[in-house]
Amino acid sequence: MLYLVGLGLGDAKDITVKGLEAVRRCRRVYLEAYTSVLTVGKEALEEFYGKELILADREMVEQEADNLLKEADVCDVAFLVVGDPFGATTHSDLVLRAVKLGIPYKVIHNASIMNAVGCCGLQLYNFGETVSIVFWTDTWKPESFFDKIEKNRQNGMHTLCLLDIKVKEQSLENLMKGRKIYEPPRYMSVNQAAEQLLAIIQNRRLQGEKTEITENTICVGLARVGAPDEKIASGTLQEMSTVELGAPLHSLIVTGTMHPLELEMLKLFSVDSSSFENNVCQRIT
Amino acid sequence: MLYLVGLGLGDAKDITVKGLEAVRRCRRVYLEAYTSVLTVGKEALEEFYGKELILADREMVEQEADNLLKEADVCDVAFLVVGDPFGATTHSDLVLRAVKLGIPYKVIHNASIMNAVGCCGLQLYNFGETVSIVFWTDTWKPESFFDKIEKNRQNGMHTLCLLDIKVKEQSLENLMKGRKIYEPPRYMSVNQAAEQLLAIIQNRRLQGEKTEITENTICVGLARVGAPDEKIASGTLQEMSTVELGAPLHSLIVTGTMHPLELEMLKLFSVDSSSFENNVCQRIT
Numbered sequence: 088m089l090y091l092v093g094l095g096l097g098d099a100k101d102i103t104v105k106g107l108e109a110v111r112r113c114r115r116v117y118l119e120a121y122t123s124v125l126t127v128g129k130e131a132l133e134e135f136y137g138k139e140l141i142l143a144d145r146e147m148v149e150q151e152a153d154n155l156l157k158e159a160d161v162c163d164v165a166f167l168v169v170g171d172p173f174g175a176t177t178h179s180d181l182v183l184r185a186v187k188l189g190i191p192y193k194v195i196h197n198a199s200i201m202n203a204v205g206c207c208g209l210q211l212y213n214f215g216e217t218v219s220i221v222f223w224t225d226t227w228k229p230e231s232f233f234d235k236i237e238k239n240r241q242n243g244m245h246t247l248c249l250l251d252i253k254v255k256e257q258s259l260e261n262l263m264k265g266r267k268i269y270e271p272p273r274y275m276s277v278n279q280a281a282e283q284l285l286a287i288i289q290n291r292r293l294q295g296e297k298t299e300i301t302e303n304t305i306c307v308g309l310a311r312v313g314a315p316d317e318k319i320a321s322g323t324l325q326e327m328s329t330v331e332l333g334a335p336l337h338s339l340i341v342t343g344t345m346h347p348l349e350l351e352m353l354k355l356f357s358v359d360s361s362s363f364e365n366n367v368c369q370r371i372t
Numbered sequence: 373m374l375y376l377v378g379l380g381l382g383d384a385k386d387i388t389v390k391g392l393e394a395v396r397r398c399r400r401v402y403l404e405a406y407t408s409v410l411t412v413g414k415e416a417l418e419e420f421y422g423k424e425l426i427l428a429d430r431e432m433v434e435q436e437a438d439n440l441l442k443e444a445d446v447c448d449v450a451f452l453v454v455g456d457p458f459g460a461t462t463h464s465d466l467v468l469r470a471v472k473l474g475i476p477y478k479v480i481h482n483a484s485i486m487n488a489v490g491c492c493g494l495q496l497y498n499f500g501e502t503v504s505i506v507f508w509t510d511t512w513k514p515e516s517f518f519d520k521i522e523k524n525r526q527n528g529m530h531t532l533c534l535l536d537i538k539v540k541e542q543s544l545e546n547l548m549k550g551r552k553i554y555e556p557p558r559y560m561s562v563n564q565a566a567e568q569l570l571a572i573i574q575n576r577r578l579q580g581e582k583t584e585i586t587e588n589t590i591c592v593g594l595a596r597v598g599a600p601d602e603k604i605a606s607g608t609l610q611e612m613s614t615v616e617l618g619a620p621l622h623s624l625i626v627t628g629t630m631h632p633l634e635l636e637m638l639k640l641f642s643v644d645s646s647s648f649e650n651n652v653c654q655r656i657t
Contacts, residue, residue, distance in 0.1 A: 096481060100390040102483070103380060171483055173490025179637045182493075196381060196488045196598050197388070198456055198481035201496050205458025206479050208467075209485050212502040216529060219497075238527075244501060311482050337611060338392060352464045355471060 089156065089185045090165040091172035093197025096313030098127045099135035106195040111137050111319030113165040116145040119157060119178070121254050123169035123200075124274075124336065126314040132167075143238070144255055152184050159190045174199030200338055203312045204247055207319050208352020209340060214246030219341070220280045222251045222273065233287045236341050237299045243344035250275035250337050275307035277320075281327035281339065300324065300341060302365045307340040307353065308332055322358035323366055330358055374441065376457035377452040378482025381414045381598030384420035386401035391480040395421050398450040402428040402434045402440060404463070407537050408454035408485075409559075409621065411599040419454075425452070429540055437469050446476045459484030485623055488597045489532055492604050493637020494625060501530030505565045505624070507536045507558065518572045521626050522584045528629035535560035535622050558619030562593035562605075566612035566624065585609065585626060588651045592638065593617055594626040608651055615643055 090324040095101030111114055118129060118140040118258060133140050147155065147287060156164065172178055183243055187193050205211050218232040232248065239246045253273040261268045291298050310318040310332035318352045320330045327339065357363035375394045380386030395401055403414060403425040418425050432440065441449065457463055457479055470477050490496050501524060503517040524531040538558040546553045576583050587610040595603040595617035605615045612624065633651060642648035
């Protein structure tokens with residue numbers, strides 16, 4: 088049996104009882120280590136689970152999946168994923184491969200950022216399409232996510248923006264020279280995401296375009312959702328570019344139309360309550 | 373401290389280790405019993421948690437919240453919610469009331485139907501706005517959810533349809549006579565939801581309107597997601613009106629534009645693989 092086990096979002100104890108029992112039963116346990124991270128490292132998980140974990144990077148999962156699934160028809164193998172196994176990134180590939188090999192599989196669900204963002208008080212059924220904001224480079228500055236956020240807001244919907252993670256990336260030089268030397272991991276902060284959004288608004292303005300989203304649009308910055316030191320901050324997009332949220336992972340929400348109860352919840356987390364009130368009033372009047 | 377603890381979707385063991393520790397520490401433990409249900413009853417939870425549970429119906433949570441929060445500033449109280457505490461239904465009211473009373477609160481997240489539907493292989497970030505399909509009565513047949521599904525599909529997005537739950541409802545007669553006699557609980561099935569959607573399509577057609585969604589639109593029916601006897605069935609909307617999925621809870625997805633990997637996953641669950649292929653081809657050509 089292949090178990091796909093969600094680990095939730097915080098630390099070792101966010102696994103479900105069912106998930107923990109499965110992990111302890113398995114002969115081999117892989118930890119997917121490229122789409123998300125917990126606030127604790129592999130060692131803390133190993134200690135709590137009482138199991139050795141094998142780190143699975145993208146290469147291993149995508150190119151060496153048969154190794155990963157080896158003998159899973161006769162013994163139990165677990166594949167651990169931060170959040171839910173079918174959360175922000177699905178692991179359909181692995182499931183399809185297992186099915187083709189005649190290996191049964193079981194999914195053990197958990198919270199993912201896709202549903203845990205509800206903790207800020209915005210209602211999940213008022214969210215439109217989720218977008219990913221990628222790190223810009225000097226030569227590559229895509230803006231497609233911005234158009235999706237605009238569309239959601241026009242429809243009155245909130246947008247969850249998942250922020251880029253770069254793990255095990257090679258520099259162009261190392262890549263060209265075939266050297267397997269990796270850059271330190273990078274996690275986009277709410278500040279960086281807000282700056283990119285502000286830059287797009289500026290660009291559009293220079294081109295004479297009017298945007299639905301402005302510096303004063305109410306946003307929510309979230310850091311380490313589900314962990315003991317979780318931080319949530321609500322305020323304008325401008326404020327998001329300087330708010331201090333600490334260590335990764337971060338997510339950003341651009342709000343759409345807000346229900347009074349949603350507003351009241353967001354006020355609990357406002358960076359600056361007077362500016363929050365002002366900008367909300369502007370929006371309503 | 374007020375703990376809002378998500379129970380996940382299947383049975384007693386879907387609680388997280390962190391959640392279980394919190395529950396066992398609490399002086400009073402409430403089980404929210406009106407927005408969703410697990411596949412096991414209160415007794416099974418009590419036995420596993422080693423705690424007596426107090427059933428909290430809508431009336432208690434909305435009108436007697438102060439009782440529920442009593443002494444939560446000096447002792448620990450838990451409020452258990454099937455799925456995630458801020459999943460399909462948010463419990464913002466309770467949080468806001470706690471904050472006003474100076475009671476600290478902590479959220480312990482878990483899977484909810486909002487993210488667990490990813491198990492069918494459709495990618496969560498390809499979902500548009502979530503809708504609720506309510507039970508029609510002889511005199512009340514709202515269609516607003518249909519327009520939202522149409523809009524999502526026009527935008528290429530899938531729609532998660534949450535299906536109505538009627539718990540502790542009074543008949544009109546008992547309500548008028550002030551008798552606290554409640555009807556047996558009712559949970560909308562995928563069949564019933566599909567029939568209502570088909571009826572709307574018929575209505576529109578009679579009015580000369582063309583709908584984006586037809587009898588042949590590919591849908592996914594899900595039952596008891598996360599439980600050992602979970603069932604997933606993909607097929608046309610017409611097929612959803614007769615598919616056998618068993619006991620509640622059910623959910624329905626109306627697909628939008630599908631990625632090849634999404635299609636390949638849905639094929640695993642097809643009610644009738646040849647009709648599935650035909651209808652997918654029609655859609656693409």
